[in-house]
Amino acid sequence: MDCQPQSLPYLSYPFSYQDFLLNHLLPNTPCLFSRQLTSSWPCFSSFLLPHSPRSINAPHLLALQGSSNLVSVHRPSTPLEREEGEAATVCEERRLEEVLGLWEDGKKEGKGLYVKDWHLALQNEREGEKEFYETPGVFRDDWLNGWCRTKGLEDDFKFVYLGSPNTTTHLHRDVYSSNSFSTNLLGRKRWTLFPPSHSHLLRRFPDLPRSQLISDVREVDKSVFRGWEEARKKAVVVIQEEGETIFVPGGWYHQVENLPSSSSPTQPILSINHNWLNSTSLLRVFQALVDDIEACEESIEDVREMLVVQYERERVGGRSEAKGGEENVRAGEAGLEKWEAEWVREVQELVKMDSGWGWEEFWGCVEWGVENSLDPSVQDLQPPLSYIRDQVNLVLESYEGRRDAMVLRSTSMGSTVGETVKRKT
Known part of the structure; x- marks a missing residue:
């Protein structure tokens, strides 16, 4: 894909809910928030070590995870697995200690590992610990997680993502077509987003809404996905810097890549992802x-x-x-x-x-x-x-x-x- 990074509307402090509501939430358009939106989050200091360049505080994350040491890890499939019909990435449960150790030791086995959908906030709450982040006011009208709490601490839609450089979350739409916000605690990401008006062009047969979806926007077979060229023209590509928060409106398909740092090219990328919905997204x-x-x-x-x-x-x-x-x-x-x-x-x-x-x-x-x-x-x-x-x-x-x-x-x-x-x- 040859789309160049673009600039999204950038919301700086002081943040106005009315500005966000009228210009982004109601029209369902993405934007970036500056670091001040989440600068008071405890996890910026507790999840990271203070020396430069900053790095993961592995002992703290292991202590938060506690006895339930297994996390969902995505890894590249092997050639043999792909021959046997596996997808490009395989999801499996692994011990968090093992994953962090591979990264810390610089082992090649750690390359391509990506911890996803880690319900660390839920687990933290179950243990009676203090929250390591607070939902910013502009996103606080959250019916999804509010409803989850009425069922007890069984589930939530708040996730920690932790992946090695050059790992990717392939093209997808968020759960229930909900909104999301994502904050980079450490590292940078490249986002490629497509508006709902052109999502049908991302499928093999644009007239069939459940036909095959493009997996990786960097490797598209144009002879199979004939709507790709038109969809590509509407793509929004943005680089999200460390500390920034991106608002991804519901229904926007997107692909996310973890970018290596020039100062620390093997440093994992750490983010908080939070799905939510309310009256503005109800029809969708x-x-x-x-x-x-x-x-x-x-x-x-x-x-x-x-x-x-x-x-x-x-x-x-x-x-x-x-x-x-x-x-x-x-x-x-x-x-x-x-x-x-x-x-x-x-x-x-x-x-x-x-x-x-x-x-x-x-x-x-x-x-x-x-x-x-x-x-x-x-x-x-x-x-x-x-x-x-x-x-x-x-x-x-x-x-x-x-x-x-x-x-x-x-x-x-x-x-x-x-x-x-x-x-x-």
Whole structure:
């Protein structure tokens, strides 16, 4: 890829939430924040050693990780693995101590290792330790992690990334099509971003939204990805310096490369990544879930056909109940086909396994966000309540017209899904 680095809008201190909201959050455009946004974070001093050039404080990170020493590590696949069908990178669990030791000793085995999706903040909170970073005010309207906390300390969307130079996170869109911010604690990154308006051109068949996606924008076969040349013209390439924070809007596909330092070419790159969503991203996140559900439905179409045949046989045979029993009877009373309750149940279970959530979880997140938005203490760092209400109502209207929503309302699977939100808005 021959795109040259460009400049993103650069937000300097003092940071205005209204500026960010009007110029970036609502229009869904990326930007960079100067070092002052996160300069007070404790991790800038605790995660790094003070001497020059700065380096990782390995003993401190190992102490934070504690007895749970395994982390998710991505490494380059071997030629033999690729011959056997493995992807260019392989994900495996390894001991953090081993990874840090390989880097510290300069071993060639450490080259290409990348610790990703490390839930260190969650683990730290479980241990009752002080937070090593605080979400900046401009990003604090965070429905996703706020909702996660209502379920206890089971999961979050706050991650530490730690990778050797020249490692890459290949082209992707963030989870749920959510927003993210990423702060470089140590080192530099190159970001290549593509606006949602051109994301279809990143696929092998632009008219087929689930066709093959480009993996690495540096090595694109133009004969296979015929939309690439047009997509490349819209690419935004930016170098993120140490201490800076980038805002990546939801729906923007992006690839990220860890750049070697001229003063310390083997020094790992360390960053904090944080996914979040709120009313400004609600329609996009809703559509992403709809797309995931449709993909799951396509993948088990044979199950739907089997259910239709099964219930038709039972109808002809005079049986009033099948698997699903009372729920299917209620679905029939609501004017729905009796097999649909079982079908929706199957699809929702699959989408939860595949994507991490379904309608119940989505509306749980929205309910948390609506309720939190009514707190006067947070209203200076969120859109106006009228805007939030309008966005939620738009999503409710789209949801209520869906066939699976009708099925869920008629069964005990989800008779209250979306209803609490409707009352609160």
